Amino acid sequence: MSRKASLSGFHEWLPAERLVEQHVLDTLRRTFELHGFAGIETRAVETLGQLLRKGEVDKEVYAVSRLAEDEEVAAGRREAKDPADPKRLALHFDLTVPFARYVVENAGHLAFPFRRYQMQKVWRGERPQEGRAREFTQADIDVVGDGELSPRHDADVALVMAEALGALPIGDFLIRVNNRKLAEGFYRGIGLTDAAGVLRSIDKLEKIGADEVARLLQEEVGASPEQARQALALAAIRTEDVSFVEQVRALGVSDPLLEEGLAELADVVETLHRRAPGRAVADLSIARGLDYYTGTVYETVLVGHEQLGSICSGGRYDALASKGNRVFPGVGLSIGVTRLVMRMLSQEMAQASRSVPTAVYVALTADEDWSEAQDVAALLRERGIPAEVAVSAEKFGKQIKYADRRGIPFVWFLGRDDAGARVHEVKDIRSGDQHPADPADWTPPAEDLLPQVTRTESTEG
The missing domain is CATH 3.30.930.10 (Bira Bifunctional Protein; Domain 2)
Structure with a gap:
């Protein structure tokens, strides 16, 4: 602030x-x-007559005018409106x-x-x-x-x-x-x-x-x-x-x-x-x-x-x-x-516990995995888990650092086992814990699903 x-x-x-x-x-x-x-x-605007019926805020009201009308007044083609004209439009003050x-x-x-x-x-x-x-x-x-x-x-x-x-x-x-x-x-x-x-x-x-x-x-x-x-x-x-x-x-x-x-x-x-x-x-x-x-x-x-x-x-x-x-x-x-x-x-x-709604950042191992990574994100979103997908297969360290900088708690990895089958793992980048996960049923802890806004322990009086 x-x-x-x-x-x-x-x-x-x-x-x-x-x-x-x-x-x-x-x-x-x-x-x-x-x-x-x-x-x-x-609506955002009312007539001055409506706004100023009660109270004493007339000098605080923002009146509204069209630029074309102002130009016509400046050129002498139109008379200037009375600032107190009750039909004039103004932004509401309450x-x-x-x-x-x-x-x-x-x-x-x-x-x-x-x-x-x-x-x-x-x-x-x-x-x-x-x-x-x-x-x-x-x-x-x-x-x-x-x-x-x-x-x-x-x-x-x-x-x-x-x-x-x-x-x-x-x-x-x-x-x-x-x-x-x-x-x-x-x-x-x-x-x-x-x-x-x-x-x-x-x-x-x-x-x-x-x-x-x-x-x-x-x-x-x-x-x-x-x-x-x-x-x-x-x-x-x-x-x-x-x-x-x-x-x-x-x-x-x-x-x-x-x-x-x-x-x-x-x-x-x-x-x-x-x-x-x-x-x-x-x-x-x-x-x-x-x-x-x-x-x-x-x-x-x-x-x-x-x-x-x-x-x-x-x-x-x-x-x-x-x-x-x-x-x-x-x-x-x-x-x-x-x-x-x-x-x-x-x-x-x-x-706020983080600055973005994203709970999961789906990393890319290879650029050709992008479509499948989108499928993972879609499965997560179907269950109300905010997720976004990397757009390029940079080094994992760089992708993790990007997620950390934005406050995203989890990074999702797509890999393959020795037999070539697709495997998934999710990493909590705060604790370093990483384990296998299924995008069809994995859910983050409740406190990590959405940003949490909490009262801080110490505040100035």
């Missing part, structure tokens, strides 16, 4: 690194499907907004509640840094209802993500949960009407500290020193169980929306505490910057790597997808796969 990308913010993995990423994606897909989520893929559009357009073909997972590239014009890229992969799960959606799904998606992350070689993690109704009701109860502004300031708490957030609350949303103190007191509450409810009530603030949020968060935290102990906490500092969240919100950190920021986040959105009077409320979580893999590789948290 010390290599410098030739185009900043756009990562390209080496084969062994790609195997780690693929392992992450395969593990997530397998877990999502076990929980009944159906895979979909949406998968939730495109998914909301997908649900609306395909509502007549979907069975609700609709459970979907999606693993795709997204693009965001941020300044590249540790954990942030301009092109990156996200893995999302969402449950969307038609008109209504049981709050039980809020806990369900978090449990699925806890299981998925727990199956990865990343060590401990913590899902931090809050509720926007709770926060907004509390702010309303202390007289702060610009809830979105307060949330934006609170969202910066870990980056800039309580004193600076207090200053922002007073300067940007008009909070008094006492209101700022109360908002920060709420954000300081963090519990592993539902004891946060009494801590909030002890602050002496009342509001119907606050009570609704407390009840919803208590249900989620109680379920997570019972079914995934040690994996989640109620953390009332979690705000989530995007405006479309309306209830439960989540952020997930790697224990010992908190400076990386959230590796998995999301929440409840009740009004993002609508069609006339028909509303499709949803709840979902998104894993920043590229951010996670970058940390796994840079901190050597996990490694």
Whole structure:
């Protein structure tokens, strides 16, 4: 991971690194499907009008244009488009907004509640840094209802993500949960009407500290020193169980929306505490910057790597997808796969046992054996054993060295006995063990069949 990308913010993995990423994606897909989520893929582009309906990411969006159109503008044959033209095309910056559009357009073909997972590239014009890229992969799960959606799904998606992350070689993690109704009701109860502004300031708490957030609350949303103190007191509450409810009530603030949020968060935290102990906490500092969240919100950190920021986040959105009077409320979580893999590789948290899928390299004794060597490889592949064949009969030492350099564990030899009959032998080039083998039934040890991705014993915190 010390290599410098030739185009900043756009990562390209080496084969062994790609195997780690693929392992992450395969593990997530397998877990999502076990929980009944159906895979979909949406187009890479949306209109600006669609993308910018919610949230504050307009300066991070990559707009798309045709070179021919740009040339016509430069030549004066066409007027330049307004950069903010809502019909202009742009690359999607997350998968939730495109998914909301997908649900609306395909509502007549979907069975609700609709459970979907999606693993795709997204693009965001941020300044590249540790954990942030301009092109990156996200893995999302969402449950969307038609008109209504049981709050039980809020806990369900978090449990699925806890299981998925727990199956990865990343060590401990913590899902931090809050509720926007709770926060907004509390702010309303202390007289702060610009809830979105307060949330934006609170969202910066870990980056800039309580004193600076207090200053922002007073300067940007008009909070008094006492209101700022109360908002920060709420954000300081963090519990592993539902004891946060009494801590909030002890602050002496009342509001119907606050009570609704407390009840919803208590249900989620109680379920997570019972079914995934040690994996989640109620953390009332979690705000989530995007405006479309309306209830439960989540952020997930790697224990010992908190400076990386959230590796998995999301929440409840009740009004993002609508069609006339028909509303499709949803709840979902998104894993920043590229951010996670970058940390796994840079901190050597996990490694692949080899850099290629090939388990067996079929060597050539003579060039005329090439066709028969292909038959051997075909027999192995029929039984799911990845194999490739040498293209020329070089010295065995050179062929073995080639296999070793690529990380292939076994080399297959075709020979003949004294009577001229064909014989086969396979060599484990790591141990030097070599013995007769039949391509119709020989199988490598299970751990050598495919590359294995495992957590390393020693990782940096």
